[in-house]
Amino acid sequence: MSVALSSGVARRRSVWPAIRGWLFIGPVVLGTLIFNILPLFPTIYASLTTWNGLGTPVWVGLANYQKIFSGRDDVLLISLKNTVVFTIGYVPVAIAVGLGLALVANQQLRGIVAFRALFFLPVITSVVAVGIVWRWIFSSPFGVMNWGLAQIGINGPRWLGDPTWAMIAVIIVSVWQVMGYNMVILLAGLQGVPQELLEAASIDGAGKFRRFWHVTVPLITPTIFFLSIIAVINSFQVFGLIYVMTGGGPGSSTNVYVYYLWKEAFQLREMGYAAAMSWLLFLVILGVTLIQWRLGKRWVHYQ
Numbered sequence: 067m068s069v070a071l072s073s074g075v076a077r078r079r080s081v082w083p084a085i086r087g088w089l090f091i092g093p094v095v096l097g098t099l100i101f102n103i104l105p106l107f108p109t110i111y112a113s114l115t116t117w118n119g120l121g122t123p124v125w126v127g128l129a130n131y132q133k134i135f136s137g138r139d140d141v142l143l144i145s146l147k148n149t150v151v152f153t154i155g156y157v158p159v160a161i162a163v164g165l166g167l168a169l170v171a172n173q174q175l176r177g178i179v180a181f182r183a184l185f186f187l188p189v190i191t192s193v194v195a196v197g198i199v200w201r202w203i204f205s206s207p208f209g210v211m212n213w214g215l216a217q218i219g220i221n222g223p224r225w226l227g228d229p230t231w232a233m234i235a236v237i238i239v240s241v242w243q244v245m246g247y248n249m250v251i252l253l254a255g256l257q258g259v260p261q262e263l264l265e266a267a268s269i270d271g272a273g274k275f276r277r278f279w280h281v282t283v284p285l286i287t288p289t290i291f292f293l294s295i296i297a298v299i300n301s302f303q304v305f306g307l308i309y310v311m312t313g314g315g316p317g318s319s320t321n322v323y324v325y326y327l328w329k330e331a332f333q334l335r336e337m338g339y340a341a342a343m344s345w346l347l348f349l350v351i352l353g354v355t356l357i358q359w360r361l362g363k364r365w366v367h368y369q
Contacts, residue, residue: 113341119331123338130342142343144318145326148233152322153301155237161293163241164248171249172256182253186246193243197310200239201226204311229319232312236320239307244300248293255289256282287366295358302351323347 113130115123133139171182188196203210204225212222225235259282267277305324308314314321314329327347331340 168252193306
């Protein structure tokens with residue numbers, strides 16, 4: 067009797083930690099299920115219809131996907147190309163700038179806390195406010211950017227009016243907005259580097275650059291890997307700055323994929339085609355992320 071009673075108490079004690087854990091994570095899991103996962107299923111049906119968002123959807127089967135993969139939609143191909151250009155220009159620069167700021171923020175200097183807070187402010191600033199301010203900064207010929215270039219004898223370009231410079235301007239602003247976040251994440255990685263390894267390398271005669279390249283960088287590759295995945299995903303979903311600063315122009319030079327998807331859905335009222343485009347975007351991001359995970363095994367070093 068006492069043995070059975072003690073075993074029952076032991077079972078209850080072993081179950082309680084699991085129940086307590088689910089009580090903590092339950093709201094997050096439930097919220098993710100309701101607001102992130104379940105809404106995916108209606109988009110599958112919508113992608114197989116033609117629908118203006120108001121009337122009754124008309125079943126068209128795989129017609130929307132056939133239009134996507136047939137190559138008949140020239141604007142779609144342009145938006146994909148622009149998205150790839152943005153990704154190539156944005157991801158490495160954003161991580162490099164964040165690493166540079168993290169190296170500065172990791173120094174024991176007076177006022178370094180204010181430095182960290184100042185560079186993190188763009189992360190928590192509304193993307194609409196950021197786009198409006200930078201649109202004024204890049205305006206030609208009266209913007210602050212061209213005024214500053216004129217002071218050193220450089221005739222600034224038409225930043226948002228030239229097809230070549232418009233994408234560069236958007237990349238600059240995107241890097242500026244995310245550099246504080248990258249700085250904080252990389253700063254955490256830098257502060258996790260064991261000091262004894264740096265001291266051992268210094269005793270062996272390694273200079274600052276060699277210690278950084280051969281000791282620090284390999285140890286923060288997991289952090290860089292994490293940021294690279296997040297940056298690539300964000301670059302494929304860029305919308306706010308494009309909408310506020312350029313509207314996809316001039317011409318189609320900044321008409322990225324998500325902006326074109328938005329136009330199809332909410333301007334042209336092609337909800338079915340936009341839903342099919344969203345699933346293509348999901349598959350592309352999933353494929354790129356899997357490739358990154360595969361390649362990460364070659365250069366990411368875990369302690």
